[in-house]
Amino acid sequence: MKIYWIKAQAPRRVLALVGHLGVNAEFIEISRGLKTNDYAALNPNMRAPTLVDGEVVLWESSAIMAYLCIKQGSDMWPADNPQEQVEVLRWLSWDNCHWLSAVGPFYFEHIVKKTFNIGPPDRAALVEKVPNLKTYAKILDDHLEGRSFVACDRLTVADFHLASMAADWREAEMPFADFPSVVRWLDTLARLPAWADPWPKTTAAAA
Ligand SMILES: N[C@@H](CCC(=O)N[C@@H](CS)C(=O)NCC(=O)O)C(=O)O
Structure with missing residues (x-):
């Protein structure tokens, strides 16, 4: 799993959750690469964070957090309720x-x-x-x-x-x-x- 981040508040939520849940991830700091074609292909908003997990490419920090909780079986996103x-x-x-x-x-x-x-x-x-x-x-x-x-x-x-x-x-x-x-x-x-x-x-x- 890869997480593209910059030092700002939306990535912060995701990175804190990754640390809190003990998710195994590779972190890619994207500060200078947000406005590139390669990154736009992952996230057309050209903003951070973006998660790539195999075939799954996800942007929007709230959706990424829900995805991580579901994957880790954490009720921080109450998937079953x-x-x-x-x-x-x-x-x-x-x-x-x-x-x-x-x-x-x-x-x-x-x-x-x-x-x-x-x-x-x-x-x-x-x-x-x-x-x-x-x-x-x-x-x-x-x-x-x-x-x-x-x-x-x-x-x-x-x-x-x-x-x-x-x-x-x-x-x-x-x-x-x-x-x-x-x-x-x-x-x-x-x-x-x-x-x-x-x-x-x-x-x-x-x-
Ligand atoms: N609603 C998006 C917000 C994404 C966003 O605006 N990210 C900011 C950092 S908090 C960003 O990448 N800014 C860089 C830019 O606008 O160039 C989310 O929650 O993921």
């Missing part, structure tokens, strides 16, 4: 439609720019993004009150999905002071070794 699937799907959709655009600007200014060396964070641009972040942080905080995890009363792919842009929230200066359940949840995930340090130690460069 339709009701739980619906619960997890609700949060994956909420992430893609709401949470991602709420935390994304902070993640971009503070984490992406630093990782890829594309300039200093523009803090002034983030001021107008605070209300939207707080709107959705409140929804997540209310949901997490009295809960350790987002869905199914256990760690699922929904946690890795939702947390991937917010993992470095302190460094990203996300204003979570009024959202203690979100902070507790993120700090709980940070104690998982595979989540805290998801990046492959050995990786091949793309051809």
Whole structure:
């Protein structure tokens, strides 16, 4: 199995899951090869991550995570429980439609720019993004009150999905002071070794 990755939040979910489940995979860092014809043949979006497992070529991190759980027999994707699937799907959709655009600007200014060396964070641009972040942080905080995890009363792919842009929230200066359940949840995930340090130690460069 091969996993193409770059040091960014969507691959992070997949790589953390790979580490957490102990999946045996070859890691290919694709930073400089995303926009090549060879890579476009695997992933026409020219983005990461992509999984190749024999005949299976899969993009979209949520689908890759479900595939890995099914393959490993992990209930982090509840393949055998339709009701739980619906619960997890609700949060994956909420992430893609709401949470991602709420935390994304902070993640971009503070984490992406630093990782890829594309300039200093523009803090002034983030001021107008605070209300939207707080709107959705409140929804997540209310949901997490009295809960350790987002869905199914256990760690699922929904946690890795939702947390991937917010993992470095302190460094990203996300204003979570009024959202203690979100902070507790993120700090709980940070104690998982595979989540805290998801990046492959050995990786091949793309051809
Ligand atoms: N919805 C996709 C998002 C993929 C995506 O946008 N990946 C980003 C990194 S988080 C990427 O490859 N960016 C490089 C680029 O846009 O050139 C998924 O979940 O896999």
